Structures are given as C-alpha cells and as structure tokens.
Amino acid sequence: MALTLPSLHLSARDLSVQRGHRLLFSGLEFDLGPGQGLLVTGRNGVGKTTLLRMVAGLIRPAHGTLVTRLGDQPLPPEDRIDHLLYLAHRDGLTPTRTVADEIRFWSQWFQGPLSTAGTKALGLDPLLPLPCRVLSAGQQRRVALSRLWNSSRPLWILDEPLSPLDQDTRALVCSRLQKHLNDGGSLIMTAHDPVDLPLIPLDLNTVAV
Numbered sequence: 001m002a003l004t005l006p007s008l009h010l011s012a013r014d015l016s017v018q019r020g021h022r023l024l025f026s027g028l029e030f031d032l033g034p035g036q037g038l039l040v041t042g043r044n045g046v047g048k049t050t051l052l053r054m055v056a057g058l059i060r061p062a063h064g065t066l067v068t069r070l071g072d073q074p075l076p077p078e079d080r081i082d083h084l085l086y087l088a089h090r091d092g093l094t095p096t097r098t099v100a101d102e103i104r105f106w107s108q109w110f111q112g113p114l115s116t117a118g119t120k121a122l123g124l125d126p127l128l129p130l131p132c133r134v135l136s137a138g139q140q141r142r143v144a145l146s147r148l149w150n151s152s153r154p155l156w157i158l159d160e161p162l163s164p165l166d167q168d169t170r171a172l173v174c175s176r177l178q179k180h181l182n183d184g185g186s187l188i189m190t191a192h193d194p195v196d197l198p199l200i201p202l203d204l205n206t207v208a209v
Helices: 048-055 077-083 099-109 117-121 137-149 167-182
Strands: 008-019 022-032 037-041 063-070 073-075 084-087 155-158 186-190 200-203
Touching: 008 048, 022 037, 022 048, 022 200, 037 048, 048 155, 048 186, 063 077, 073 077, 077 084, 084 137, 099 137, 117 137, 137 167, 167 186
Parallel strands: 037 186, 037 200, 084 155, 155 186
Antiparallel strands: 008 022, 008 063, 063 073
C-alpha cells in the first residue's frame, strides 16, 4: 500500500468516558494505524457519539490515555484536531449559505482540494445555487458528505455517515471511504447496520458500565 496521506497512529489505553456524572464505559483499548478503520457499535446511550467527540478532542477522557503519533513523532492532544475530519450526527450546515458556498467553505477549512468529483458523484450539481435551508434531510446529508472528497486529513471520525442515505449513495460513500483507507488514511465510524468495509469491530457493549 502506497501511503499518500500523513502516517497517523492512534492508541487508547484503559480509556473511560462519562457523560455528566454518569460513567458510560471503562477499560477501552484499541490501536489504529494507517489504512485501518474502526466500526463502533453498541446499544443506544452506550457512548458511541461521546467516544467520537472525545477522539475529536471536544471532551476529555475520565480516565486513561489517548495517544496520537504523526509519523514517529508524538502529537499533542490539542494538535490532533488539525489532522482530522469530524462529521457529527448533525450535518453542521449554515442554513443561509448556498450549497456551492458551503462546499467551498469546508474545502478551505480542511485545507483540501476543491474537487468537483464528489459534487458530481453525489448529484449536487443542480443544488449548488440553493440555500441549504431548503434542502431535504437526505440532500443536506449529501452536502455534508461532500467534505470527504475535499479533505486530505488522515483521520476521519464519522458519526453514522450512511444515515439516511439510499443504497446507491451508501455504496458511493463506502467506495470513497475505502479509497481513504487505501491511501493510508484512518477511519472511526459508527453504524447500526452492516457496512461493506474492512473495519475492525469495536463493540462498546463489552466495556459498558
């Protein structure tokens, strides 16, 4: 596998996460390297989204360590955000911004190429002049997913990226995720349904408190 993205390694040791004063899970451990992905599963409320937010640097672990290395060099936790793409359960679109401006904004934010490949593949060309507020939920999700074609960051953190997509769009997004792995990128994603990708299963039910 020829790496075209920065080589990033992520290791969790004895990790515990809580929401408010409630401990969700403890003793979580995993290793994630270039070209590897984690599929995070578990029952509702077990902490899947909370784990993603913690990896993204938005919250701190209650216990344990999460170590990131870029190449052979340790990466300070506060710098991890500069090397990841985080797509939350909510699409994070600006309602008054047009689809074209939204795609351009996120391309600049992630310092990636402004590719037309994703826009065309996702069927967004007819929507480019429209404000995001008039789009359906599925259309908004496709606009958000266009970031995957406009980012060169090595770690992607995706919260249920395949919902609420039709089968053809799911297959298209999975193909893009596979290319990211082939390019040496890393991936952590949640899903409730089977995913046609070679991902390492991480069932939070096994470490739930």
